[in-house]
Amino acid sequence: MQAVVNMQTHTAEKPFSCEICGKAFAHKNHVMKHMRTHTGEKPFCCKVCGKAFADQSGAMQHMRTHTREKPFSCEICGKAFARKNHVTKHMRTHTGEKPFSCEICGKPFAHQNQATVHMRTHTEEKLYSCEICGKAFAQKNQATVHMQTHTGEKPFSCEICGKAFARQTCATMHMRTHTGEKPFSCKVCGKAFEYQSRATLHMRTHTGEKPFSCEVCCKAFAHQHNLTEHMRTHTGEKPFYCKVCGKAFALQNNLTVHMRTHTGEKPFSCKVCGKAFAYQNHVARHMQTHTGEKPFSCKVCGKAFARQTCAMVHMRTHTGEKPFSCEICGKPFAQKNQATVHMRTHTGEKPFSCEICGKAFARQTCATMHMRTHTGEKPFSCKVCGKAFGRQTCAMVHMRTHTGEKLFPCEVCGKAFTHKYQATVHMRTHTREKLYSCEVCGKTFEHQTNVTSHMQTHTGAYRRADT
Numbered sequence: 001m002q003a004v005v006n007m008q009t010h011t012a013e014k015p016f017s018c019e020i021c022g023k024a025f026a027h028k029n030h031v032m033k034h035m036r037t038h039t040g041e042k043p044f045c046c047k048v049c050g051k052a053f054a055d056q057s058g059a060m061q062h063m064r065t066h067t068r069e070k071p072f073s074c075e076i077c078g079k080a081f082a083r084k085n086h087v088t089k090h091m092r093t094h095t096g097e098k099p100f101s102c103e104i105c106g107k108p109f110a111h112q113n114q115a116t117v118h119m120r121t122h123t124e125e126k127l128y129s130c131e132i133c134g135k136a137f138a139q140k141n142q143a144t145v146h147m148q149t150h151t152g153e154k155p156f157s158c159e160i161c162g163k164a165f166a167r168q169t170c171a172t173m174h175m176r177t178h179t180g181e182k183p184f185s186c187k188v189c190g191k192a193f194e195y196q197s198r199a200t201l202h203m204r205t206h207t208g209e210k211p212f213s214c215e216v217c218c219k220a221f222a223h224q225h226n227l228t229e230h231m232r233t234h235t236g237e238k239p240f241y242c243k244v245c246g247k248a249f250a251l252q253n254n255l256t257v258h259m260r261t262h263t264g265e266k267p268f269s270c271k272v273c274g275k276a277f278a279y280q281n282h283v284a285r286h287m288q289t290h291t292g293e294k295p296f297s298c299k300v301c302g303k304a305f306a307r308q309t310c311a312m313v314h315m316r317t318h319t320g321e322k323p324f325s326c327e328i329c330g331k332p333f334a335q336k337n338q339a340t341v342h343m344r345t346h347t348g349e350k351p352f353s354c355e356i357c358g359k360a361f362a363r364q365t366c367a368t369m370h371m372r373t374h375t376g377e378k379p380f381s382c383k384v385c386g387k388a389f390g391r392q393t394c395a396m397v398h399m400r401t402h403t404g405e406k407l408f409p410c411e412v413c414g415k416a417f418t419h420k421y422q423a424t425v426h427m428r429t430h431t432r433e434k435l436y437s438c439e440v441c442g443k444t445f446e447h448q449t450n451v452t453s454h455m456q457t458h459t460g461a462y463r464r465a466d467t
Helices: 002-011 028-039 056-067 084-095 112-123 140-151 168-179 196-207 224-235 252-263 280-291 308-319 336-347 364-375 392-403 420-431 448-459 461-466
Strands: none
Touching: none
C-alpha cells in the first residue's frame, strides 16, 4: 500500500476528490483535512489558550508562540524561526531571490503573497471591508489592523518598557530602539538601518531614482511624503493649525517650529557660549560669530558674508534692484523687512516695547538697543583698545580712529571725514546753508554750537562770568 502511495508522487495521480468542491488529492488524509475547510471543524486545541485548529501541524506551530521555541535557524546569519517555511522565505533576504513576478508590470517579489497583494494595485480590488465603518482594504491584515482604530486594542507589548502596539511589526521594530539592531544594510556604502523601508529609500541617494512625480508640474521626488507636501504648493492646502493663534501651515514641522513663538522653547544651544535658540539653523549661523567664517562672497566686490541671504541682498547695492515697494506711497526697497518697517511710518505701529519703561519702537533692533540703556550692556568691543559699545555701528565707527579710515569725502573739495555727519556739516562751508536760528533775534548759524554760544549774548552769561 505504501508503495502505491509513493508511486502517486511520481505519476501525479490524484485519485481522491472532495465530494463538495471536487478538488483532487493524492492522499486520502489530505481529503479529510481539506473537508474541514467546508465543515469548519477544528479538532485540535491549544492546551494553553484553547485556540482551535483544523490540523495537528497548525496546533504544534501555534504552541511555539507560547514556548518561544524556534527550532529552525538561518545557515548564514543564525537567525531563528518557529517555522521551516519562514527560514526559506528569510533566505531570500540574503540571496536576493525574487521568484514571483507581477504578470502586468513584471515587478519581482520574494514572496507569493506579496505578488498577489501587488496585483490589486492594478485591479484596484479590495476584498476586505471593515464591519463597523465599511472601509475597504486590499489586504486582510490591513482590515484587521484598521479594526483596532475602533476597538483601541493594542495586543502587542514591548517586553522591556511595556509600550503597547496595535501591530506585531511595530512592536518588533520598536524593540530595535532598545537593542540597537540594524539588520538592513546598503549594498553600495554599507550603511545600516533599523527598517527595510529606510534602506530602500536610502538606495535612491545612490541611484537618483525619483519614482513620485507631480501631476501638475511634473517635478519628481524620491519619497511619497515629499510629493504630498509639494502638492500643497499647488492646492494651497494648510492642514496644520496652531491651537493658540489659529495660524495655518502646510507642513507639520513648520507648525512645531511656530509653536516655539508661543512657548518660548529654545531647544538648540551653542556649544561654545551656551546661548539658546529656537531653530537649529540659527545655531549654525551663530557659530560663525565664534569662528568668523564667511563662506559667501560678492562676485562683484569680493565682500564676504556669513549668510547666503546677506550676500544676495548685498548684490542689490550693485544692481540697484529694489523689488519691494510700499503699498501706500510706492517707495521701493531692496529688502522686504525694510518695506515692512517703512509701512509703520504710515500706520504709526510700534509693536516692540521695553519691558522696563514701556517705551515702544517700530523695530525690534531699536527695542534691543534701548534695553541696553537700562542694563548697561555693551556687547561690542574694540579689538585694538578694548573700549566697549552698546551698538555694533558705534564700534565700527570707533575703529576708524585707529585705522585712520575716512570713508566720507566732500563732493566739492575732496576733503575726507571719518563720520558722515562731519561731511554733512562741512558741506555747509560751501553752500553757506544756515539751518540753526536764534529763538530771540532770529540770527542764523551753520552749526548748533554757534547758536548755543550766541544765546549767551542774550542771557548775559558772559557778563556774569566777568563779574
